[in-house]
Amino acid sequence: MSSEFGKILKVSVFGQSHGAAIGVNIDGLPAGEEVDLEELQAFLDRRRPGKSPLSTARKEADVPEFLSGLENGRTCGAPLCAVIRNSDQHSKDYAELQDKPRPGHADYTAWVKWKGFADMRGGGHFSGRLTAPLCIAGGIARQILARRGVYVGAHLRSAGNIWDEPFPDRLTAELFEEIAAKPFPILNDQYGEFMQGVIEKTRRDLNSVGGVIECAAIGLPAGLGDPMFDGVENRLAAALFGIPAVKGVEFGDGFAAARTRGSENNDRFAMEHGRVVATTNHAGGILGGITTGMPVLLRVAIKPTPSIGKPQKTVSLSAMENTDLEIHGRHDPCIAHRAVPVVEAVTATVILDLMLEGNHGTL
Amino acid sequence: MSSEFGKILKVSVFGQSHGAAIGVNIDGLPAGEEVDLEELQAFLDRRRPGKSPLSTARKEADVPEFLSGLENGRTCGAPLCAVIRNSDQHSKDYAELQDKPRPGHADYTAWVKWKGFADMRGGGHFSGRLTAPLCIAGGIARQILARRGVYVGAHLRSAGNIWDEPFPDRLTAELFEEIAAKPFPILNDQYGEFMQGVIEKTRRDLNSVGGVIECAAIGLPAGLGDPMFDGVENRLAAALFGIPAVKGVEFGDGFAAARTRGSENNDRFAMEHGRVVATTNHAGGILGGITTGMPVLLRVAIKPTPSIGKPQKTVSLSAMENTDLEIHGRHDPCIAHRAVPVVEAVTATVILDLMLEGNHGTL
Amino acid sequence: MSSEFGKILKVSVFGQSHGAAIGVNIDGLPAGEEVDLEELQAFLDRRRPGKSPLSTARKEADVPEFLSGLENGRTCGAPLCAVIRNSDQHSKDYAELQDKPRPGHADYTAWVKWKGFADMRGGGHFSGRLTAPLCIAGGIARQILARRGVYVGAHLRSAGNIWDEPFPDRLTAELFEEIAAKPFPILNDQYGEFMQGVIEKTRRDLNSVGGVIECAAIGLPAGLGDPMFDGVENRLAAALFGIPAVKGVEFGDGFAAARTRGSENNDRFAMEHGRVVATTNHAGGILGGITTGMPVLLRVAIKPTPSIGKPQKTVSLSAMENTDLEIHGRHDPCIAHRAVPVVEAVTATVILDLMLEGNHGTL
């Protein structure tokens, strides 16, 4: 197995939802980078549970402790390990689930793979809780990138059938900050209200709903990434599919591009202030796997939370027979809005990794 | 850069569209596997150009020569290197393009990355022609998998706005063969006619059109893949985005899942003939990155071919000014149908790689 | 940077000598494996400092806390993270050294690499203290291997000019245990006394001395490892050079083989109880990078501890001028004897990784 991604910057995630702690080990951070802990905590708080009826009632402070790699507020070159102790565990909620795999969850596949030894309380290592350590890595990456004029932002593009506006052509760090400051990460608050209504209703229905997240990175130089299997798309997709519940990733116009004509989809090159630019960005800032210098733009599909209160049918792994399942415990009626900073975090980390390759094979 | 993918089975692709040869080096094939060269050639012929007005007029026999790794018709354990000589090069068609990057192509990003030393005749190393070596690897992987009861098949799910039926719930090797035998890889030939009409029309319009490919793998054991960043989705996506023109990858219901409720999207587990099965397959055979034993199902978005006959606007890299561009040469009005075997090839190769990990961390 | 090794089993080490904690994250352990914590602690105690005048006076209990991956005494498939809090730090001993790089240490190279931001107190991340987490990984690997009949043992082959006997031809788990139980890990205790005398004398001389460690693994199947760059030698050497102070690695007769004739060095094959064996083992159990089924035998050269009490000459990095240096603090007159379990740990971890590849490219 490999709960790790990255090439120069390697991010390893560990922990189980109801184990002693969760955490991350980050190997390859540049040395001498300041980490603003207050800003980092604000970033972590964006995905933290227990803040509203739209998310799980589990309460976790989610304050990381830094075991290594950070001295006097700066990275020191050595691997940075940060841990978050689990506090609000209700493990007994999960006793029944060790035998009855929850539909849509990794309970069954983990049982097959690890022969019944998996710690699947609360989803174990597959839990959405593991995205907190990803946000530690991404929160640090964001700060390092921002000092180089590279900014990553995201919004909830849809929840169920309600769609926010797409990102505008002109993206700025200020817009990203504005969205991040909102309790519900959306461009158009009117649509946000509708979405929250939908989520609230699915909660009351003991059900859940999915959503789409749109993420962008601006300020990137042209020339990042490599052809074929080491391109920006390959590396972002490989990492983004590591976020639990992600079932699709697309860049630029993505699946919509498949319906268009070349004359519409091709981004015309033009000179602007002495620089080559593309006058549109259907490509999402990536051609041949390599950045064009335009914003990198991607969307991620998040399936509805598999844990729902409605009674479901499944099997008993001990009896090997069909059975009924009622999931108690605390669950999110929607994880897509809480996953917005997670998608930012993973995107920022991959982009920092790409930038750390630096001269990319030139001397 | 890294024109390579795979972990146990490493596939490295080399060559430029108008260079001496293209080829593939495959490191990690199991030894003693027969390679039926006739069957392999039939597979390669499915993507071969020059067969109909729906694809480029470039004529290439695309018959691989095996330099190593194959002795007496069997793999011998050592790396297998196969090359295809380029024959029908019209390099002079590309002289102008060295200075004028084609919109939607990697010409500009390659120029930035390689400081003008890139061989971009016909797209160079970024050309769709590089998918022929991928098909050599995939064609061999398919034969090895088939001997273990694992089959991979695909069809063109859409071209422009015309959509084929989705794969049926019950998938068989026979169905895959049936599609593969058709000149146009489609389930419902009626829709296929419409699609060909669309492609033919875009050709006459000096334009191009995109499409979506749906691919499935059946016969897989449950338990392949690893959590988080080394899952089946991560590895397939990382490789599939290496196929030129791919802009989106989704598994199971993918982006559509984001619009549904958990009660609809969760696949209920049930006992069938003493085995745990899922009664639906919204998950596309993958939960937590690990195979469930149900068919792995994915879709890939292919953008419209960027090379179109219509006049376009771009820049001159030598003069650093805006200019007009008219692309001559031979081009595909649609590459999505020719990419169908390529998606099968990459999928089969990744799945063989996953299976070669074998016991996956158990002893 | 990459403080990680392994392919299926990835071991990441973090921490600095005088930071909050040191630790290890192990990704890819098979699930369901018991970890006998008492046995593990006994293994860790073999390298623990503060036990005798032959090693540093720093006192550390070195008891790991398990944050993840271990539930009810068994591995659960998820990454196993274990940390050891640093307790007996005398950071002030190191204030002067931040400016004056100690000869033979990584102080200068870390300063160049990390532009002065490195935490070099006590060697920082380069400290021999980082071998404690390696022993956690190796101690667990040893237990898993022992259940499969694979045993790893080592002894101090030399300290300064005093040499222990080489390992006998017939190696057993009992012999390994016998050596491990000794306070000084040696075959012939008479030579051990001499060595301890040499080490004790160098301590009184405010000097230090190096040594050679011989390590063997028995019970391995034939066929582990891969040709050329992924062989058993390549992988063991790559990991063993990660132990601080290692300056040479050799297998079988190693450098001595370079002086012999083929007729002496070739190990004759013969049948024994229906199995192919080699009647001698000059190859150290490895031919073409692949195990023969004979014991894997290797030796590692450990340079003398660079930290010595004798006054030395170095430079001031702030003044950029020559200066004098007197190292205070607590140091080992010899680290070779304490490194014996570390070499076992790294060897065991690499071998477990090789075994986890399992069928090694066959299906």
Added chain:
Amino acid sequence: MSSEFGKILKVSVFGQSHGAAIGVNIDGLPAGEEVDLEELQAFLDRRRPGKSPLSTARKEADVPEFLSGLENGRTCGAPLCAVIRNSDQHSKDYAELQDKPRPGHADYTAWVKWKGFADMRGGGHFSGRLTAPLCIAGGIARQILARRGVYVGAHLRSAGNIWDEPFPDRLTAELFEEIAAKPFPILNDQYGEFMQGVIEKTRRDLNSVGGVIECAAIGLPAGLGDPMFDGVENRLAAALFGIPAVKGVEFGDGFAAARTRGSENNDRFAMEHGRVVATTNHAGGILGGITTGMPVLLRVAIKPTPSIGKPQKTVSLSAMENTDLEIHGRHDPCIAHRAVPVVEAVTATVILDLMLEGNHGTL
């Protein structure tokens, strides 16, 4: 398996001794680098067989054909694939050996690993012939490095019991060239005569002899390499053990350092022309895995060629009984002198890879 090494610059070797061709695919070369083919051929000729009675009588022109990656004499960024056709195959010499594994060779381990499907004619993929493709990669790397003032050279430090002088403290590109121009790569020709006498005698005795190669790289910046498992020593050792017959690798004083005191082995730092230098180089230019800016110095132990004319005892794999073996065919009485450019090639390739990482984790 993995006949590949490198991180940014990946070198994959393919081919079997008596197959159609051998070759190398190099992924990640910087674009725009001139390759002087004459100089490259001169480098390849240094290891080419058939030139003297001191090496095998097999005659191969060993002129590479470039299939990709090299256009108009310059690298173009895309992977560079070069092949050498095998011409002087005497495959029938090897019929008997398919059943009777040669002592000291990989015949037996390949048979175990690949279940009898291995092509072991002339050692197959394990043959020393596979070092020709390594020299193509290394020969190109040397040219690229030389343009940056980095030079790699080597000499035969010993053959049997005869030892050449060690490299002098002051190393220059001129000295490396001088040695490279000699038919026998040695510092002191007098010792070279003795060595050639020893080799000639072992040839007449139908025997073989090993040797030690000393290699150095000069002009390297301080700060290359990373701590622990990704250091310069780890990466060089991992690659160097990929050269057939290498049984030991050491850096700086290596195994000799294990016999010394810290006061002798520590290299004192001092200011010289405003730069920090080490006044001695016992460390071989590497501390903590990172270059100090002093010459990188290493030695490699080459075992005696396992193929000898003397009758030997082995087993019949078909009959599973002891048998006699007489090896005919053409063999080297010593391969150490021919391996000198191979060690240079691998060292140069690894160093270029390290340099291509460039800023090494800084931005």
